[in-house]
Amino acid sequence: MSSSANQESTVKPLRNDCFALPPGVNWTPVDEALERLRSRLHPVVGVEHCVPLSQLNGRILATDVFAPRAHPPSNNSAVDGYAFAGPLTEVPCALPLVDGRSAAGEPYREQVPEGHAIRILTGAVMPAGTDTVVLEEDCEVINGQLHLNGTLKAGANRRLAGEDIQVQDRILNAGTRLTPTQISVLASVGVESVDVYQRLRVGVLSTGDEVKPVGAPITDWQIYDANRPMLSSMITQLGYELIDLGHVLDRPEAVKEALERGAEQCDLILTSGGVSAGDEDHVSKTLKAHGEISNWRIAIKPGRPLALAMFKGTPVVGLPGNPVAAWVCALRFGAPAMALMAGAEWFEPQSYLVPANFSKNKKPGRSEMLRARVRDGKVEVFGSEGSGRVTGLAWSEGMVELDESARQIEPGTPVKFIPYGSFGL
Numbered sequence: 043m044s045s046s047a048n049q050e051s052t053v054k055p056l057r058n059d060c061f062a063l064p065p066g067v068n069w070t071p072v073d074e075a076l077e078r079l080r081s082r083l084h085p086v087v088g089v090e091h092c093v094p095l096s097q098l099n100g101r102i103l104a105t106d107v108f109a110p111r112a113h114p115p116s117n118n119s120a121v122d123g124y125a126f127a128g129p130l131t132e133v134p135c136a137l138p139l140v141d142g143r144s145a146a147g148e149p150y151r152e153q154v155p156e157g158h159a160i161r162i163l164t165g166a167v168m169p170a171g172t173d174t175v176v177l178e179e180d181c182e183v184i185n186g187q188l189h190l191n192g193t194l195k196a197g198a199n200r201r202l203a204g205e206d207i208q209v210q211d212r213i214l215n216a217g218t219r220l221t222p223t224q225i226s227v228l229a230s231v232g233v234e235s236v237d238v239y240q241r242l243r244v245g246v247l248s249t250g251d252e253v254k255p256v257g258a259p260i261t262d263w264q265i266y267d268a269n270r271p272m273l274s275s276m277i278t279q280l281g282y283e284l285i286d287l288g289h290v291l292d293r294p295e296a297v298k299e300a301l302e303r304g305a306e307q308c309d310l311i312l313t314s315g316g317v318s319a320g321d322e323d324h325v326s327k328t329l330k331a332h333g334e335i336s337n338w339r340i341a342i343k344p345g346r347p348l349a350l351a352m353f354k355g356t357p358v359v360g361l362p363g364n365p366v367a368a369w370v371c372a373l374r375f376g377a378p379a380m381a382l383m384a385g386a387e388w389f390e391p392q393s394y395l396v397p398a399n400f401s402k403n404k405k406p407g408r409s410e411m412l413r414a415r416v417r418d419g420k421v422e423v424f425g426s427e428g429s430g431r432v433t434g435l436a437w438s439e440g441m442v443e444l445d446e447s448a449r450q451i452e453p454g455t456p457v458k459f460i461p462y463g464s465f466g467l
């Protein structure tokens with residue numbers, strides 16, 4: 043792996059044989075393939091110190107974060123109403139109101155005398171002498187007296203100091219991918235900046251003589267490059283740094299040159315195409331000639347051929363060329379692997395058992411990933427399983443994963459639905 047100027051020298055490189063398969067392995071079940079990736083990969087990025095809140099979305103925490111302040115910092119009211127000392131057991135009753143009020147940002151600084159009440163607004167600090175708040179809808183003020191008809195427990199409608207977070211509580215763990223909600227927690231206790239991992243630099247390379255970048259002149263026997271824009275968008279959406287390695291023809295020298303460029307600039311390279319056994323599958327050949335390659339034949343449809351290699355110290359994930367297979371493999375295997383390399387936790391995507399709205403007779407012995415979406419509480423799958431059907435990708439909102447043992451699916455059979463959101467997309 044190449045290293046950037048500010049990357050820390052303590053980063054441990056991956057082993058050259060990290061993708062090697064045990065002798066005799068032929069078809070690898072999905073679970074085993076995932077476990078192999080999990081056990082052989084580790085973070086390969088250094089730490090970026092003191093990154094401000096405004097730049098944290100999607101970044102991965104490098105250290106645990108402890109609260110420098112409690113949340114809420116003081117007892118305060120959860121509602122607009124009147125504060126007094128609770129409980130209130132004998133009703134109806136009338137409490138004289140003190141002159142003044144406690145508003146958010148403008149506390150009442152004196153003691154509220156026993157048996158009195160005070161006007162209070164949501165978020166305002168509870169004045170001394172009060173611990174309970176009645177909603178303004180549940181009481182009436184007549185001639186400076188607060189009239190109450192319902193009982194209230196002591197502490198009703200009050201938020202206690204530190205009930206959410208106490209000083210020095212661990213609020214976030216190292217390895218957490220920061221999202222808007224976690225950034226809100228940091229802000230709530232006044233954390234201005236945190237240490238995060240440097241962004242994983244992911245190179246995306248398309249290969250194939252028939253493949254042309256969008257915008258280039260094209261003929262009938264050529265196709266537009268759908269994989270590179272798809273994978274590039276995925277990389278940026280996952281919060282990684284995209285390094286566009288372009289497209290190369292099926293020429294050993296061109297493939298080698300592109301991989302060398304990638305190894306210089308990236309922590310990981312995703313290629314698509316050229317990994318099955320065909321005469322023009324130069325990605326496999328180049329990786330074999332100049333790196334340590336392992337052609338994983340995963341018992342999955344689509345996406346059987348997945349080439350995993352180390353090329354000049356940089357891991358290369360050789361995805362199949364068919365866009366559907368490239369997408370499925372990039373998600374199912376690439377996303378957790380990248381997360382781990384980027385310093386986050388390995389993750390098994392959250393899935394849901396949803397009744398099927400389709401029938402299918404599946405071959406045993408391999409997993410199948412179907413383009414899917416949920417409508418009216420049932421999961422439907424795209425009409426064609428063809429691995430080149432990009433329309434199915436656009437139509438889908440997730441995948442149905444049928445494991446190796448699944449056989450006959452009927453309408454109503456619970457199946458495992460994995461929304462794309464479970465991968466962070």
Ligand SMILES: Nc1nc2c(c(=O)[nH]1)N[C@H]1C(S)=C(S)[C@@H](COP(=O)(O)OP(=O)(O)OC[C@H]3O[C@@H](n4cnc5c(N)ncnc54)[C@H](O)[C@@H]3O)O[C@H]1N2
Pocket residue numbers: 248249250252253265266267268269270314315316317318319320323344345346347361362363364365367429430
């Ligand atoms: N004899 C065998 N042939 C094939 C096997 C096999 O096991 N034995 N596996 C099939 C499966 S499954 C797949 S998937 C493909 C994977 O092949 P490659 O990774 O070598 O991919 P290519 O042959 O280069 O391309 C496959 C297909 O995808 C189109 N493609 C490629 N790149 C792009 C791109 N950037 N954007 C859009 N489409 C792309 C390409 O034109 C081909 O149609 O191998 C099967 N064959």
Ligand code: MOO
Pocket residue numbers: 342343344345346347362364366367429
């Ligand atoms: O990986 Mo291929 O596209 O399974 O069909």
